[in-house]
Amino acid sequence: MKTTPVTLKDIARYLNLSPSSVSRALKDHPEISLKTKMQVMEVASKLNYRPNVVARGLKKRQTDTIGVIIPEIVHYFFSQVISGIEEVAYNEGYTVMICQSNEKYDREINNVHTLLAHQVAGILVSVSKETSGFEHLQEIKKEGIPLVFFDRAVPELIVDQVINNNREAACQATRHLLEQGCVRIAHFAGPQNLMIGRERKEGYLQALSDAGIPAETAWCTVADSFEKAYEEVVHLHRSGNIPDAVFCSNDLTALGAMKALRNLGLRIPGDVAVVGFSNGIFSEISDPSLSTVDQHGYEMGALATRMLLNRIRQEGEGAPPSTKIIAGDLIIRDTSRIRPV
Amino acid sequence: MKTTPVTLKDIARYLNLSPSSVSRALKDHPEISLKTKMQVMEVASKLNYRPNVVARGLKKRQTDTIGVIIPEIVHYFFSQVISGIEEVAYNEGYTVMICQSNEKYDREINNVHTLLAHQVAGILVSVSKETSGFEHLQEIKKEGIPLVFFDRAVPELIVDQVINNNREAACQATRHLLEQGCVRIAHFAGPQNLMIGRERKEGYLQALSDAGIPAETAWCTVADSFEKAYEEVVHLHRSGNIPDAVFCSNDLTALGAMKALRNLGLRIPGDVAVVGFSNGIFSEISDPSLSTVDQHGYEMGALATRMLLNRIRQEGEGAPPSTKIIAGDLIIRDTSRIRPV
DNA sequence: TTGTACGCGTTATCAC
DNA sequence: GTGATAACGCGTACAA
Numbered sequence: 001m002k003t004t005p006v007t008l009k010d011i012a013r014y015l016n017l018s019p020s021s022v023s024r025a026l027k028d029h030p031e032i033s034l035k036t037k038m039q040v041m042e043v044a045s046k047l048n049y050r051p052n053v054v055a056r057g058l059k060k061r062q063t064d065t066i067g068v069i070i071p072e073i074v075h076y077f078f079s080q081v082i083s084g085i086e087e088v089a090y091n092e093g094y095t096v097m098i099c100q101s102n103e104k105y106d107r108e109i110n111n112v113h114t115l116l117a118h119q120v121a122g123i124l125v126s127v128s129k130e131t132s133g134f135e136h137l138q139e140i141k142k143e144g145i146p147l148v149f150f151d152r153a154v155p156e157l158i159v160d161q162v163i164n165n166n167r168e169a170a171c172q173a174t175r176h177l178l179e180q181g182c183v184r185i186a187h188f189a190g191p192q193n194l195m196i197g198r199e200r201k202e203g204y205l206q207a208l209s210d211a212g213i214p215a216e217t218a219w220c221t222v223a224d225s226f227e228k229a230y231e232e233v234v235h236l237h238r239s240g241n242i243p244d245a246v247f248c249s250n251d252l253t254a255l256g257a258m259k260a261l262r263n264l265g266l267r268i269p270g271d272v273a274v275v276g277f278s279n280g281i282f283s284e285i286s287d288p289s290l291s292t293v294d295q296h297g298y299e300m301g302a303l304a305t306r307m308l309l310n311r312i313r314q315e316g317e318g319a320p321p322s323t324k325i326i327a328g329d330l331i332i333r334d335t336s337r338i339r340p341v
Numbered sequence: 342m343k344t345t346p347v348t349l350k351d352i353a354r355y356l357n358l359s360p361s362s363v364s365r366a367l368k369d370h371p372e373i374s375l376k377t378k379m380q381v382m383e384v385a386s387k388l389n390y391r392p393n394v395v396a397r398g399l400k401k402r403q404t405d406t407i408g409v410i411i412p413e414i415v416h417y418f419f420s421q422v423i424s425g426i427e428e429v430a431y432n433e434g435y436t437v438m439i440c441q442s443n444e445k446y447d448r449e450i451n452n453v454h455t456l457l458a459h460q461v462a463g464i465l466v467s468v469s470k471e472t473s474g475f476e477h478l479q480e481i482k483k484e485g486i487p488l489v490f491f492d493r494a495v496p497e498l499i500v501d502q503v504i505n506n507n508r509e510a511a512c513q514a515t516r517h518l519l520e521q522g523c524v525r526i527a528h529f530a531g532p533q534n535l536m537i538g539r540e541r542k543e544g545y546l547q548a549l550s551d552a553g554i555p556a557e558t559a560w561c562t563v564a565d566s567f568e569k570a571y572e573e574v575v576h577l578h579r580s581g582n583i584p585d586a587v588f589c590s591n592d593l594t595a596l597g598a599m600k601a602l603r604n605l606g607l608r609i610p611g612d613v614a615v616v617g618f619s620n621g622i623f624s625e626i627s628d629p630s631l632s633t634v635d636q637h638g639y640e641m642g643a644l645a646t647r648m649l650l651n652r653i654r655q656e657g658e659g660a661p662p663s664t665k666i667i668a669g670d671l672i673i674r675d676t677s678r679i680r681p682v
Numbered sequence: 683t684t685g686t687a688c689g690c691g692t693t694a695t696c697a698c
Numbered sequence: 699g700t701g702a703t704a705a706c707g708c709g710t711a712c713a714a
Contacts, residue, residue, distance in 0.1 A: 002485030004402075005457070007691060018701045023693060031699060050458045054404065055691035057395045058706050061345075065438070065459075073427065076622070079420040086414065086441050090448075095455055097406070098439050100427050107431075114436055116346070117391045118406075144343030255626055281417070282623035285596055348707060359685045364709060374683060396707035399690050 006049045014043055026051070057119055065095050066308060067115035067123040071103045071152075076280045077297045078126070081150060084301025085124060092309055094121070105130040112136040122146040122308040124301075127154055129191045129224075146311035150304040151295075152194055160311065162304040162324045166196050169293045169328035170203025171210075173275045174247050176291075176330060178211050180338040182245035182273055186219035186236070188229050188257065190249035197222075200249045200277065219243050229256030237264050244272055245336070251276035251283050251292055258286070258335070274335040277328075288334035296326050347390045355384055367392070398460055406436050407649060408456035408464040412444045412493075417621045418638045419467070422491060425642025426465060433650055435462070446471040453477045463487040463649040465642075468495055470532045470565075487652035491645040492636075493537055501652065503645040503665045507537050510634045510669035511544025512551075514616045515588050517632075517671060519552050521679040523586035523614055527560035527577070529570050529598065531590035538563075541590045541618065560584050570597030578605050585613055586677070592617040592624050592633055599627070599676070615676040618669075629675035637667050 008019045008026075015022070017036065024032050025040035043049075057063035066089050070078050082098065089096050097120060099111035108128050115123055116139065123140055125147065134154050140147045141159070149161035177185050187204040190197030201220065208215050218241055223232045229248060233256075236242050248254040254276030261272050268274055268288055276283060279294035303324055311318060349367075353360045358377065365373050366381035384390075398404035407430050411419050423439065430437050438461060440452035449469050456464055457480065464481055466488065475495050481488045482500070490502035518526050528545045531538030542561065549556050559582055564573045570589065574597075577583050589595040595617030599609055607613050609629055617624060620635035644665055652659060 003483045005484060008693095009691075019691085020693075020702080021700055023691095024700085027693090033699060036699080050454055052399075052460065052691050053458045054395055054398045054460045055706090056693080058393075058399050058690090058708090059692050059694085061706070063395065073424045074417070074420045076415070076417070076420075079415045079417075082439070083414045083441065086439060087443075090440070095459065096439050098423070098427060098437050099431070100424065102428075113391055117394045118436065119393065119395045142344045143346065280622075282626055285623050285627050346707095349709095350707080360707085361686080361709075362684055364707095365684090368709090372683060377683085393707050396690090397709080399692090399706090400708050400710090402690070 005052065006047045007052065008049075010047060011040060011043050011049060014047070015039055061119065062121050063119050064093060065097050065118065065120045066305065067097045067099065067118065067120035069099050069101055069108060069111045069115070069123065069125045071101050071126060071128050073098070073100050076282075077151075077278050077295055080297030081126075081301035081304075084298040084303075085305045086301075087298075088302045088305040088309070094309070101128040103128045103130055105132060109136040112140060116140065116143060116145070120145065121312045122148070124148050124150055124304050124308060126150050126152045127194070129194060132193065146308055148304050148308045148311070150300055152196055155195055159321045160307045160323070161321075162300050162307065162326060164196070164295050164300075164328045165325045166199035166328070167203040167206065169330065170200040170247070170277070171207045172203075172330050173277070173291075173293055174204045174207035175210070176332065177245040177247060177273055177275060177336060178207065178213075180245070180269075180273060180336055182243075182338075183213060184216075184219070184243040185213075185245040185247060186243040187221075188223035188232060188246060188248045188253050189220065190222070190224050192222060197224075197249060204247055223253060224249065226252045226256035226259075229253040230260040233257050233260035233264070237266075242266070242272065245269075245274070246272060247275045249277050251278045251280040251290060254290055254292070254335075255282070255286060258290075269335050269338050273338060276335075279331060283331075283333070286335075291331060291333045291336035293328040293330050295328050300326050346393065347388045348393065349390075351388060352381060352384050352390060355388070356380055402460060403462050404460050405434060406438050406459065406461045407646065408438050408440070408459065408461035410440050410442055410449060410452045410456070410464065410466045412442050412467060412469050414439070414441050417623075418492075418619050418636055421638030422467075422642035422645075425639040425644075426646045427642075428639075429643045429646040429650070435650070442469040444469045444471055446473060450477040453481060457481065457484060457486070461486065462653045463489070465489050465491055465645050465649060467491050467493045468535070470535060473534065487649055489645050489649045489652070491641055493535055496536055500662045501648045501664070502662075503641050503648065503667060505537070505636050505641075505669045506666045507540035507669070508544040508547070510671065511541040511588070511618070512548045513544075513671050514618070514632075514634055515545045515548035516551075517673065518586040518588060518614055518616060518677060519548065519554075521586070521610075521614060521677055523584075523679075524554060525557075525560070525584040526554075526586040526588060527584035528562075529564035529573060529587060529589045529594050530561060531563070531565050533563060538565075538590060545588055564594060565590065567593045567597035567600075570594040571601040574598050574601035574605070578607075583607070583613065586610075586615070587613060588616045590618050592619045592621040592631060595631055595633070595676075596623070596627060599631075610676050610679050614679060617676075620672060624672075624674070627676075632672060632674045632677040634669040634671050636669050641667050
């Protein structure tokens, strides 16, 4: 015994009104008598009326849904971002449609098409590690749908974006290691096709150069996972070229490095100091606790969503695309505390 | 210069066909000539046609979207579940609409109404800690929309559900502590209005009773957060009533307890052994590494989604509601390794 | 095998 | 102030 939802027509029939009047009454149209408004409101809540957003979406060629394309939901940072997105969207009467690209280019393209087919009001994207083209993202713009990047942007596309000041934060983190007396500092970098990977590496190199320390290529490699970091440390150790600090482009990488260092009998931070990036939930409780950069994922998601909603509401003519920077905070914990600061 | 999406009509005009023929051709209707089908397919891909799912949704009174109501996205376990949901949905051509209740009853009710207004094809729910009624969930059933619980179910509602064997897993975890020689075992329980909270407590009591050990009320309290666990340990210590083991209803609680124990100068597991619940990402890398129960979040999300899709496709008449149990795996790590097993 | 007509629920436009 | 009408894009019974 399925109950079909109550529609405008039901209310209209009930009150001997036309559907259009009911529609107007419900959206508080000025040209409707207070009396009918009251009646309609009352009947609506009595019959438990809920507007059919699908029908409205069809009519207005736009829904109240925000599309999100995110590389991997299970990353703590990204789950924070999603939470921020959902929170703002909820408060503004929007819903969130989530797609994960699983770091695959193909899938990301698919996700875009899915969201476009759903007539979402706007799209938030953090591109996958694999993404090498951007025609799919241009399709979004072509349809006049607002697009905002968060965390991982595509430099070729000039659209609103919220990103971390990766370069500065990485520079700061490296400088911190220098201040601790480290001079042989390695960097386990993220994928260099991602801007965040490049920027963090640049920040690292910048800090070294500022300190007048030449960069050693053997110490600056792409190692983007727990396992790769582990292997890289073992590799460096075997070649008798162990650094006295490692700055990793994310926390998991840092933990992989730490595990390898421990297994090799090296003390942290005594022999090798470690700094990560992201402030994952485990950085605080790892042993020793991990120095890292807090990226403020929740705020990033919230801000990106607010920017998107602004675009959605402005409908076209608006300010030129802007880039908001969320400053990462270096959190100094035990993996890099050698001398008192 | 917005481009409006290509519609069936555009293709029809292009080929001098009627929209209905195009529609049929695209869904591989048997009564359409192969030739037209080919033509339509070709033009469709050439014009980059993508069906408007909103219109289809209105027509069929049902969309290809699955609604998810989840307490908090940032919990590692829940993010795993979402990932599993999204993966299966994606492979089956469905999209996922996410709502988080933030553990609030009001908000959960709101979420239900939002999803119903969106004509979702089915809904996956894990109820909030606050949820005390279930009229809102019954509304879902009333509209004939399939509903599947995951992790946290409402016992009063007989619907499909995927849950952990919390009682058995808790029992096993407690038994493990007994086998390690612990006899004064405390339990920091979850909220008792949630079935999972009650069941884990029951498992704990069961194990004690099986071992002929009377339960001590002072050792079995509701402590459901890092902070509360911390305080509870301090409290027990102050009253000179420290147990020799603590079984916690989740990992964060366990970590709070561990922190307090460390600060009190008690060794883990030497003085007090600890076991958590959930296998959060940090349990493996905490110090000492935390024994816990792996709840297989990803599999839970994937299975729940498959069950939901089955219901959606069967349309009404189907098997009676079933309950799938996902067995939690006790993972023994260092916080409970006292004697060789 | 293909076309016609209508409706899904809502809203915008025009008329009264 | 309110009602009638059309349209959003698609699917389907019915007709041809």
